[in-house]
Amino acid sequence: MAFALPVWLAVQEELLGQGEAENGAPSCFEDFDDEALFQMFHLTRPCIAFITDAVRIRMKKVALKKPALSVDSMVMVTLNYYAHGASSAAILKGVGLTQKDCQSLVGTVSGVIAGMSDQFISFPLIREAKANVAFKVKRFCGIPNVLGVLAPAHFKIRASPYEKDTFRSFVNTLGYTSVVSQIICDSDGNILSVEKCCVGSTFEQEMWESSFKGREMEEELHGPYWVIGKIYIYMLKVNKHRNTLYT
Structure with missing residues (x-):
């Protein structure tokens, strides 16, 4: 450039x-x-x-x-x-x-x-950009109309064990204390979205449903595109009838 x-x-x-x-x-x-x-x-x-x-x-x-x-x-x-x-x-x-x-x-x-x-995090907004991301994903894994891969990212922290209730909320499914963010990447590993810094025990679908990107999908602001989830894997496509697939 x-x-x-x-x-x-x-x-x-x-x-x-x-x-x-x-x-x-x-x-x-x-x-x-x-x-x-x-x-x-x-x-x-x-x-x-x-x-x-x-x-x-x-x-x-x-x-x-x-x-x-x-x-x-x-x-x-x-x-x-x-x-x-x-x-x-x-x-x-x-x-x-x-x-x-x-x-x-x-x-x-x-x-x-x-x-x-x-400078480094940008979600595709215009039609051409969305089509380009979806094309690369389809070429990589064969799934059409995918804007990105959704996954939680855990960041290890030190929480005080003396505050028992608070401490337990930070313990994630891997057994250590963390905060977790929702991240969406494209097939090249570029970060498209980062949001929802929560305590480590927060469920992934709970983060998705309350996130900005989740609400945008719910309101069909991104058209006929999917987001593929990783961990508690689900593929979400929003239309008149909300379809959520777990595997």
């Missing part, structure tokens, strides 16, 4: 705002081999590099109580937190942070990542 020159100049200015010390410096992720990298962050090296580069472009300066860290270090702490629901002691020691410092840092980086969501 070609970008206008002013866009590239703006990107360059933001990168230079990080200071020359970070440009060309070895990444802190290079201290991990591929296996250790996946264990610590649940992501591959190319995926981590993409996230780090995207965040670096958006972050000029972050105010922390401790001396400012490099963007790589801030992303490392944040991705480790996402992967395990808490920051690993080894990671915090390596960057010289406490758990309290970590909460503020994760909040800051998460805000930057959330601010980029509209």
Whole structure:
């Protein structure tokens, strides 16, 4: 994709705002081999590099109580937190942070990542876009008129076991505490929709029925298209008579 020159100049200015010390410096992720990298962050090296580069472009300066860290270090702490629901002691020691410092840092980086969501998450709205997504899905699995694959994504958290009722609500069917979001992807793995952050015990169909995309399908705003569910698998097509198929 070609970008206008002013866009590239703006990107360059933001990168230079990080200071020359970070440009060309070895990444802190290079201290991990591929296996250790996946264990610590649940992501591959190319995926981590993409996230780090995207965040670096958006972050000029972050105010922390401790001396400012490099963007790589801030992303490392944040991705480790996402992967395990808490920051690993080894990671915090390596960057010289406490758990309290970590909460503020994760909040800051998460805000930057959330601010980029509209660049990477887009549901097909126009007729041509819907037809293109449906064509690719049909070519992949033979099912016609499918806009995407629906599935819950669980994110591990630490919940206090002393608050028994609250704790139980976060325990999912896999036996650990989490929050869960409803995600729709196309056949290429592109994220089309993310919504409904709920406690981990929430049933998938309950999320779907109360979600924006669920209501849009209910009102037939997307025409004759299906959404295929994964986990408690169901295929949903909305028409005058609502049909839900479980397998």
